Amino acid sequence: MNGDDLPGKAQEGPRQRLRIQFAKGEPLKYISHLDLARTWERIFRRAGLPLAYSHGFTPRPRFQIAAGLPVGVIGRAEWLDVWLTERLSPDEVRSRLQPVLPTGLEVGEITEIDLTAPSLQSQLRAADYRAVLRSQEPVEAIRARIEELLKSPTLLRRRRHKGGWQTYDLRPLIQSLSVQAGDDGEPMIDMRLQASPQGAGRPDEVLDALGLSWVLDRLERTNLRFEFDK
């Protein structure tokens, strides 16, 4: 993970790079990004995958998770890249992973990609979220507030930054925002937020700006959008 693993640097003969789609479900939503990374390392080790490691005093296994999920958020379609020192077919990798996944983690598509392809993080552009609410409020009322919010050119918010507070503009990070009623009439908010090296919008901030964070029932990230998706 992290800087050590940037392609081209500190490689122990990686022969293959695999891109794995996965879902982080309800049982794991309270597990932090760092803890999830350690969990993946142990899953790979249980699966007996020939992981490539970085060099240096504390060699780290080479894999990168595209984007950290905030604690409490379910991930439907997350991605990671992993580097191996031996070539294995994606099917082989899947069949080794399947029996050693804990409840709450599922593996989807596995594809082989070029060893030198740019990192997932650098290619990430946006993320889609869905928030399911418990609100008694009619969907129309929420829709009106959303339209109001989308009309304003700026949406100044405060966030913690290096121990202090920093003001930033959330509005340009919101690419789309809408509400609809679910099967039982519960309001569901869908949003697409910028998620790129230049800045990422936080779904809880959007909900807070709409005055809805108190009635949030479930928050999930439904999709990640990359440069190469276009």
Place this chain on the structure above:
Amino acid sequence: MKIDQGLDHLLRSVCKPGRYTGGEWNSIVKDWDRCDVRWALAFPDIYEIGMSNLGLMILYDQLNRQESVLAERVYAPWVDMEQAMRSSGLPLFSLENRRPLAEFDVIGFSLPSEQLYTNLLNMLDLAGLPVLSMARDERHPLVVAGGEAVYNPEPLADFVDAFVIGEGEEVVHELTTAIREVKQHKSSREALLRRLAEIQGVYVPRFYRVSYHDDGTVAEIQPTMAEARLPVRKRIVATLPPPVTRLIVPYLDIVHNRANIEIQRGCTRGCRFCHAGMVYRPVRERPVEEVLAAVEAILRHTGFEEIGLLSLSSSDYSHIERLVRELVSRYQGQHLSISLPSLRIESVSVDLMDQLEATGRRSSFTFAPEAATERLRRVINKPIADQDLLAVVEEVYRRGWKTVKLYFMIGHPTQTLDDVAAIADLAHRVRAVGMRAIGPKAQVHLSVSTLVPKPHTPFQWLPLADEADIRTQQEYLRDHLRRPGIKLNWHNPQETLLEAVLARGDRRLGSVIYRAWQLGARFDGWSDQFKIEAWRQAFYETGLVPDFYARRPRPLDEVLPWDHIDTGVTKRYLAQEYEASLRGEVRPDCREQCYACGILAAFARERQALLERAWGCPPLQHHGVRREAHER
């Protein structure tokens, strides 16, 4: 009762919600309705500490291997979670099936230390159960407790229904059988306790009456029931059961985030202050092939990237060099770290660590001389010459470690200010050796704790040092160790006092613990949570004096509150060691020569079926001590 809905909401507002969600790899969720005896295994500290405890994991494995038995874990909720649970009325629940603790047949607490006592009360209360044993009946789960602290169970006698003294691997099954039978016959709590009292190693405090002299010392401890044994002899397993290989893999970064495997139980060094060294006798080694096979299985089943080889004294494991050599050659290039704690101060230790840390950062190397003068090391029976120590330390620095960690204690018997000054002096000499070897990056980290004379050790009759003396000595060390490259850690004397009182107390202390808990005491081992005021008031209200328990030298013929608990090591042997200590006499490792501590006589039956060399004790016929060892 359904815990889930309420829980999810609470978890959004607490720190580290992953402490309360379970679901880890290798955790076992059984069908609740298909099990007839249900254990909640409780560890009265936070998840990150409890999950690092191998003892609880062993019992979890033992119990869940039985088809109709289930065992689920529960740890103490941190203060934020406790508050959230109390204000929303959510009862304490297990991690696996998320069942309220009150629905289990039995709650088994693991108690490695005394600072966890108030947490035990608090967990019972959070479970909605009466905290006092006498207020519970067959409608409530049975509450049992075991672990290193309960070799003196008395301070918890009011709260725990039955204690398990000693090693739990076999006796848990006997408890399970008794619970099953009593449940089938719908017998009373009293009937269950009588049945349990018959099991060797089980102590049911309500079946014993303690009387006191006018001066407050114990006059007599007598059973009030035919079933109750006197003394209550600890349980041991003759041979270590196979190690747990399907260890639970935590999501959170726990304190010892690695796979632990016990390579040896017990220790024959005979350090006189050491509780574990006395109560875990005899020494039982795990065969090296078994360790190697288990490491292989553990890695396959867990994916851990670090293995900890546990024992009280790794250097004394007879195959340690072979084990390390084998592990290193098998796992080279597989990015596995191996930790080997408790190494003796000798060059072999440096060679071992050299192999284990052949690659990677060599951060620190730990030794525990415990005393800084050769004289005092003889008193505590941990002899090593200064020049040998310095030679080993030099080797450590030369081979690339930058930090040497040294553990010392103050408050040993016969200690003078010179012995304390010697700690500072030795630290300076170690640092000087480091400077010569590798220059100013050489570091010395000192941890100086205060001796708490523990029950069942040769020091059990000794008082805890006076608070003023402790403070003076700590100040001296602080003043003399303010140097670059040296770091000093010490312990709050008031926390030490509480530890000493709870370790050495009698059952009257129950009312103090109860009151302190009511006044908000919990997490007493956490300096930022320790509430001295609550304890002060509890002592004041109950009229018990802490120093009576902690700081009173006890005569050799006093009845000690834990005298009815038999660790197999005789009081006579402890007294001999105590006297030898005051004379500054060393007794070398008893694997070479048996001193008839009593363990062989106490467990003659267990040993019978074994090979002579199965335990660390030498074969008796080769020494002239056979008769003595059996004479009790």
